[in-house]
Amino acid sequence: DTGVSQNPRHKITKRGQNVTFRCDPISEHNRLYWYRQTLGQGPEFLTYFQNEAQLEKSRLLSDRFSAERPKGSFSTLEIQRTEQGDSAMYLCASSFLRRGDLQYFGPGTRLTVT
Amino acid sequence: GENVEQHPSTLSVQEGDSAVIKCTYSDSASNYFPWYKQELGKGPQLIIDIRSNVGEKKDQRIAVTLNKTAKHFSLHITETQPEDSAVYFCAARNLYSGAGSYQLTFGKGTKLSVIP
Numbered sequence: 011d012t013g014v015s016q017n018p019r020h021k022i023t024k025r026g027q028n029v030t031f032r033c034d035p036i037s038e039h040n041r042l043y044w045y046r047q048t049l050g051q052g053p054e055f056l057t058y059f060q061n062e063a064q065l066e067k068s069r070l071l072s073d074r075f076s077a078e079r080p081k082g083s084f085s086t087l088e089i090q091r092t093e094q095g096d097s098a099m100y101l102c103a104s105s106f107l108r109r110g111d112l113q114y115f116g117p118g119t120r121l122t123v124t
Numbered sequence: 125g126e127n128v129e130q131h132p133s134t135l136s137v138q139e140g141d142s143a144v145i146k147c148t149y150s151d152s153a154s155n156y157f158p159w160y161k162q163e164l165g166k167g168p169q170l171i172i173d174i175r176s177n178v179g180e181k182k183d184q185r186i187a188v189t190l191n192k193t194a195k196h197f198s199l200h201i202t203e204t205q206p207e208d209s210a211v212y213f214c215a216a217r218n219l220y221s222g223a224g225s226y227q228l229t230f231g232k233g234t235k236l237s238v239i240p
Contacts, residue, residue, distance in 0.1 A: 016167075041226070043226070043227070045228075050232070050233070051232055051233070052128075052130075052213045052215070052230025052231055052233055053213070053228070053230050054230070055226075055227035055228065055229070058227065065226070066227070068227070101167055112158070112170060112173065113170070113228060115160070115167035115168045116167050117165075117166055117167045118166075118167045
C-alpha cells in the first residue's frame with residue numbers, strides 16, 4: 011500500500027494558462043475524490059468518481075474545471091484559463107467501499123497563479 | 125447542506141497536558157465523523173473516526189466523543205507530545221444517502237502547538 015500520490019507537487023502558472031494535475035489512488039480503491047484547500051480553510055469537495063464514472067460535482071467546479079478517470083485508476087484534473095482565485099492546494103483522496111469507505115488523502119498539488 | 129463549525133482555531137498546550145478540540149454539525153442526517161491531522165506541506169492524514177451508532181472511540185492517546193442530540197463531537201489528545209503539533213480538521217458525512225453523501229464537509233481547522 012503505497013498511498014495516494016499526486017503530481018506535480020507544485021505548479022506555478024500565469025493567468026490564462028491551462029494546467030493539469032494527476033492523482034494515482036491507492037490500488038484497489040474504486041472511489042476517488044478531488045478537494046480544494048485554501049490557506050486557513052479546510053478542504054472543500056470538488057468532485058467524486060466511482061470507478062470511471064463521475065457521479066457528483068460541487069458548485070465550486072466551474073465550467074473551466076474538468077476531471078476524468080478514464081480507466082477507473084488514475085485521475086486528472088484540468089483547469090482552463092486559470093485565474094488568480096484558482097490558487098490553492100488541490101487534494102485527491104481515495105476510498106474502498108468494502109473497507110469502510112475511509113477517505114485517504116494524497117500530499118496535494120499546490121497551484122500558484124501569477 | 126452540511127455546515128461544520130470547529131473551535132478553537134488555535135490551541136497551545138504544554139507537553140504532557142491534554143488537548144480538546146470541539147466541532148458542531150448542522151445536518152442531523154450526518155452519521156460519520158472523521159478527524160484528520162495535517163502537517164505543513166502534507167495532505168490530511170486520517171487519525172480516528174466515529175460513526176453515529178457509537179458514543180466514544182479511543183485509540184491509544186486519542187479519543188473522540190459524539191453527542192448526536194447536541195450535534196457535536198470532540199477530539200481528545202492526552203499526554204501531548206511535540207510531534208502532535210499540526211492542524212487538526214474535523215469532518216462530517218452521511219454515509220448512506222444518495223447525492224451529496226460522498227463528500228466530507230470539513231471544519232476550518234485547529235492549529236495545535238505543543239510546547240516542550
